[in-house]
Amino acid sequence: AAWRPRAPTHHSEVVRRRARRMYRFHLQCHTEWGESVFLVGSAPCLGSWDVEKAVPLSVMGYPQWMTEKEMNLIGLGPRVEYKYLKKGPGGVHWEEGPNRHVPVDPDNPHVVVFDDVFGKIRPEAFGMEERDDRPKLEDLRAGQKCVVVIGSSVAEGYNAWRKHGWAWRLGEALREKYGYFLANVSQCGANTAVTKARFAEAVGPWKPDIVIIGLSLGNEGLAHCSPGERRALQHIFETGMLDLLRMVVAINAVPVLGGVYPNNDYCPETYEMLKETNRTMSSWGVPVLDWLSALDDGRGRWKPGTWHDHAHPNTEGHRLMFEAVDLSLFDPAPAGDEPELIRRRSSLNQFDRMERKTSHSALDPEVVAFKEEAMKAAPGPVDIARSFDDGRGFSLVHSSWALSIRNKTEFEYKMSGDWGALCEALRAAGLGRGVYLCRDGSALDGAVLYVWNEGILANELKVPPGADAVFRRVIVLSDNGGAGAK
Numbered sequence: 001a002a003w004r005p006r007a008p009t010h011h012s013e014v015v016r017r018r019a020r021r022m023y024r025f026h027l028q029c030h031t032e033w034g035e036s037v038f039l040v041g042s043a044p045c046l047g048s049w050d051v052e053k054a055v056p057l058s059v060m061g062y063p064q065w066m067t068e069k070e071m072n073l074i075g076l077g078p079r080v081e082y083k084y085l086k087k088g089p090g091g092v093h094w095e096e097g098p099n100r101h102v103p104v105d106p107d108n109p110h111v112v113v114f115d116d117v118f119g120k121i122r123p124e125a126f127g128m129e130e131r132d133d134r135p136k137l138e139d140l141r142a143g144q145k146c147v148v149v150i151g152s153s154v155a156e157g158y159n160a161w162r163k164h165g166w167a168w169r170l171g172e173a174l175r176e177k178y179g180y181f182l183a184n185v186s187q188c189g190a191n192t193a194v195t196k197a198r199f200a201e202a203v204g205p206w207k208p209d210i211v212i213i214g215l216s217l218g219n220e221g222l223a224h225c226s227p228g229e230r231r232a233l234q235h236i237f238e239t240g241m242l243d244l245l246r247m248v249v250a251i252n253a254v255p256v257l258g259g260v261y262p263n264n265d266y267c268p269e270t271y272e273m274l275k276e277t278n279r280t281m282s283s284w285g286v287p288v289l290d291w292l293s294a295l296d297d298g299r300g301r302w303k304p305g306t307w308h309d310h311a312h313p314n315t316e317g318h319r320l321m322f323e324a325v326d327l328s329l330f331d332p333a334p335a336g337d338e339p340e341l342i343r344r345r346s347s348l349n350q351f352d353r354m355e356r357k358t359s360h361s362a363l364d365p366e367v368v369a370f371k372e373e374a375m376k377a378a379p380g381p382v383d384i385a386r387s388f389d390d391g392r393g394f395s396l397v398h399s400s401w402a403l404s405i406r407n408k409t410e411f412e413y414k415m416s417g418d419w420g421a422l423c424e425a426l427r428a429a430g431l432g433r434g435v436y437l438c439r440d441g442s443a444l445d446g447a448v449l450y451v452w453n454e455g456i457l458a459n460e461l462k463v464p465p466g467a468d469a470v471f472r473r474v475i476v477l478s479d480n481g482g483a484g485a486k
Contacts, residue, residue, distance in 0.1 A: 022072040023102070023111050024130075027084055029118035030063045034088045037065045037118070041082025041099075045071045051092060054085065066112075073104045080104055084118055095119040102127065103161060111162060123305065124314045126159045135171075137205055140181050147174060147182045147330075148206050150195060151214030151258060156186035157318065159308035166321035167214070173322075174330060183208075191219040192240025199247050210330070211248045212289075213241065214258030217274060218311050223265040228429060231389060231397045234273050238280060238358035245286060256329070257281055261291040261321070264301045264310035269391065271300030273359075280359045287329055294324040388425040394463070396422075398431055403471045405444070405463055413463040415449070417456050426455030436471035444469040 029037050038054035040047040047053035057065035073080050081099040085092055095118050102113055102125045113127040140146055149155055149167045157165030171182030185202040187194070192215060203211060217223075220237045222230060241257065248255035260278050274292070282288050295317060297303045306317035313321065389395040393408035407413055417423060436449040443464050449471050450458035463469075 022070065022074060023113060023127075024070070025057070025067045025082075025113045025115060026060075027057065027065050027115045027118060028063050029065055029084070029086070031086060032088060032090070035086045035090075035093075036088065038085050038087060039067060039082055040085060041080055043071070043073055043076050043080045043082075045069075045073070046080065046082050051085065051087075054087075057084075073102070074106075076104055078104060084115070086118070095121070097121040101125065105162070122308060122314070124308070124316065125161060126308060126314070127161060128163055135181065135183050137183075140183070140206070145178070145180045145210075146206050146208045147171070147180055147210045147212065148203050148208040148253075149182065149184045149186060149212045149214060150199065150203055151186040151212075152190040152195075152216060152219050153186070153188040154216065154261070154312060154321075155212075155214030155258065156184065156188055158188060159312040160315045160318040164315075165313075165318040166325070167212075169319070169322035170325055173327060177327065178330060178332060180330065186214065189219065191215065192237055192244065196240065196243055196247065199244065203248075204251060207251075208253045210256060211251075211253045212256045212258060213244050213248070215241065216263070216311075217260055217270075217277060218263045218265075222270055222273065223263045223311070227269070228388070228425065230270060230273060231395055234277060235358055235397060238277060241281065242284070242358070245284070255286050257284075257286055257288045259288050259291045261313075262295050262297070262300055262302045262307075264307065266300035268299070269389070274300050276359050280357070283357070289321075289325050291321050291324055294320045388422055388429075390421075396426075398426075398429060402473065403431065403436055403449070405467065405469050405471065407463045407465055407467045410465045412465060414460060415457055415463060416460040417458065419457075423455050423457060426451070426457075429455070431455050432473060432476065434473045435475035437474045438469050438471045440470050442469040443467045444471075447471075 025039055027037065031037065037057040038051075039057060040049055040051060040054035042049065046055060055067055055069050055071070058068050060066045079101045081101045083095055083099055085094045087093075097119065098121060100115060100121055105111075110130045111127040112130055113125055115125075116122060147170075149170075151167075154165065155167050157163030157168055159165075160168075167182070167184050167186070171184070174180040174182055183206050185206075187198065187202075190198075195213070195215060215237075217234065217237050220233045220240075222233050222237070225233055245255045245257075259281065260274050262274075266274060278288075278290075278292050295303055295306055295313065302313065302317060306313055306320060308314040308317075394413050395406050395408075397404045397406075405415075415422065431451055433451050433453055436451065438444045438447045438449075444461075444467055447461060447469075448459070449461050452458050
């Protein structure tokens with residue numbers, strides 16, 4: 001967790017501390033016995049590059065170190081350069097690489113600079129203000145248009161300097177241009193499930209006119225899950241986003257979706273899924289902020305110079321995300337009436353009547369129902385479904401009692417017990433033995449699939465091009481050959 005100072009008790013203490021505390025520095029560093037960590041840099045308060053005058057850091061819970069000395073960098077130019085070093089019985093050990101640097105802001109902030117790991121030097125600094133400077137509910141004026149951003153760490157501004165990320169920049173632009181108020185209620189680490197759970201408490205009190213939802217497939221687990229789980233997690237993300245859209249409409253606000261964005265741990269398959277989800281979200285009839293075009297390097301990863309770590313953009317990346325937002329979306333009418341987004345509210349009663357499909361729409365009810373039941377039964381992450389994907393456009397996703405089959409290719413596929421890779425995937429996924437029946441009005445409506453032990457298919461099923469069908473288990477076969485209705 002990020003370090004926070006102890007809150008002072010008296011107002012006089014607040015004034016005293018704020019008047020002189022400017023910058024602190026935080027670092028993770030492993031040391032040998034007898035070694036200590038120091039900071040030295042171009043400013044006089046940082047020793048002016050004199051090792052003998054280097055500023056010591058104190059252990060804040062090993063291996064976390066932080067400067068105790070309060071350093072006023074104001075008036076020392078647009079930026080100050082520095083490095084960390086270790087002193088011990090073996091002498092002085094400097095961290096290798098270019099000098100670190102930190103911006104010196106003219107508005108006299110009180111910032112903790114987070115420098116990650118000794119020797120790992122980022123191209124841009126990341127620091128957060130010691131006090132929470134986010135807008136408060138009492139700052140919202142009567143009659144002022146309110147925009148709420150709810151999302152995860154990227155929406156919150158992490159790894160942008162002073163957390164002035166895309167949402168902060170958007171808030172400043174909307175305030176200066178239109179007089180709008182923006183409240184950011186994002187939470188680090190949030191996914192769709194967490195955001196739905198906290199939506200009423202976090203968003204409701206603001207009574208917003210517009211809600212921007214900024215979440216990622218990465219926080220659903222797509223970047224690091226097993227290949228068999230990818231389709232299910234993609235599906236859960238998309239159904240979760242649809243749920244959040246409905247929740248926004250239910251409070252008489254207008255939804256805007258933050259688009260998907262890169263992650264340096266995505267592989268070719270997950271990159272294709274990322275683009276597929278981007279296209280799917282764009283078909284839902286609500287505005288989507290296109291961040292993939294601005295940040296994608298062509299492999300689903302961040303463009304050079306735009307990322308702080310595998311999952312987060314840096315200050316430059318956040319700037320590009322902001323610049324990808326079309327401010328005319330919020331532009332008031334020429335006569336000074338409601339902005340276009342807010343005028344759309346009169347037609348929002350049609351929202352639930354419109355069909356909004358996910359990338360694997362056939363399994364929507366089954367995945368949602370199974371997820372809810374599984375979450376009740378077991379705490380922590382839930383393995384909701386696994387999938388088979390041949391990498392060409394033929395894929396399966398299953399829950400405990402249903403199997404979704406999708407053929408995006410122009411060819412007919414034949415499923416049978418002779419398809420070893422498919423049967424092995426079904427066996428590993430634990431697909432239950434039984435009789436599965438399709439009754440969804442699709443091209444496979446009325447088809448039957450028999451599944452025996454070890455995921456072996458007992459009959460042959462031809463899957464035509466473009467098929468998107470769901471099979472429900474209607475008869476459960478026991479190990480002794482008995483059967484029971486589902």
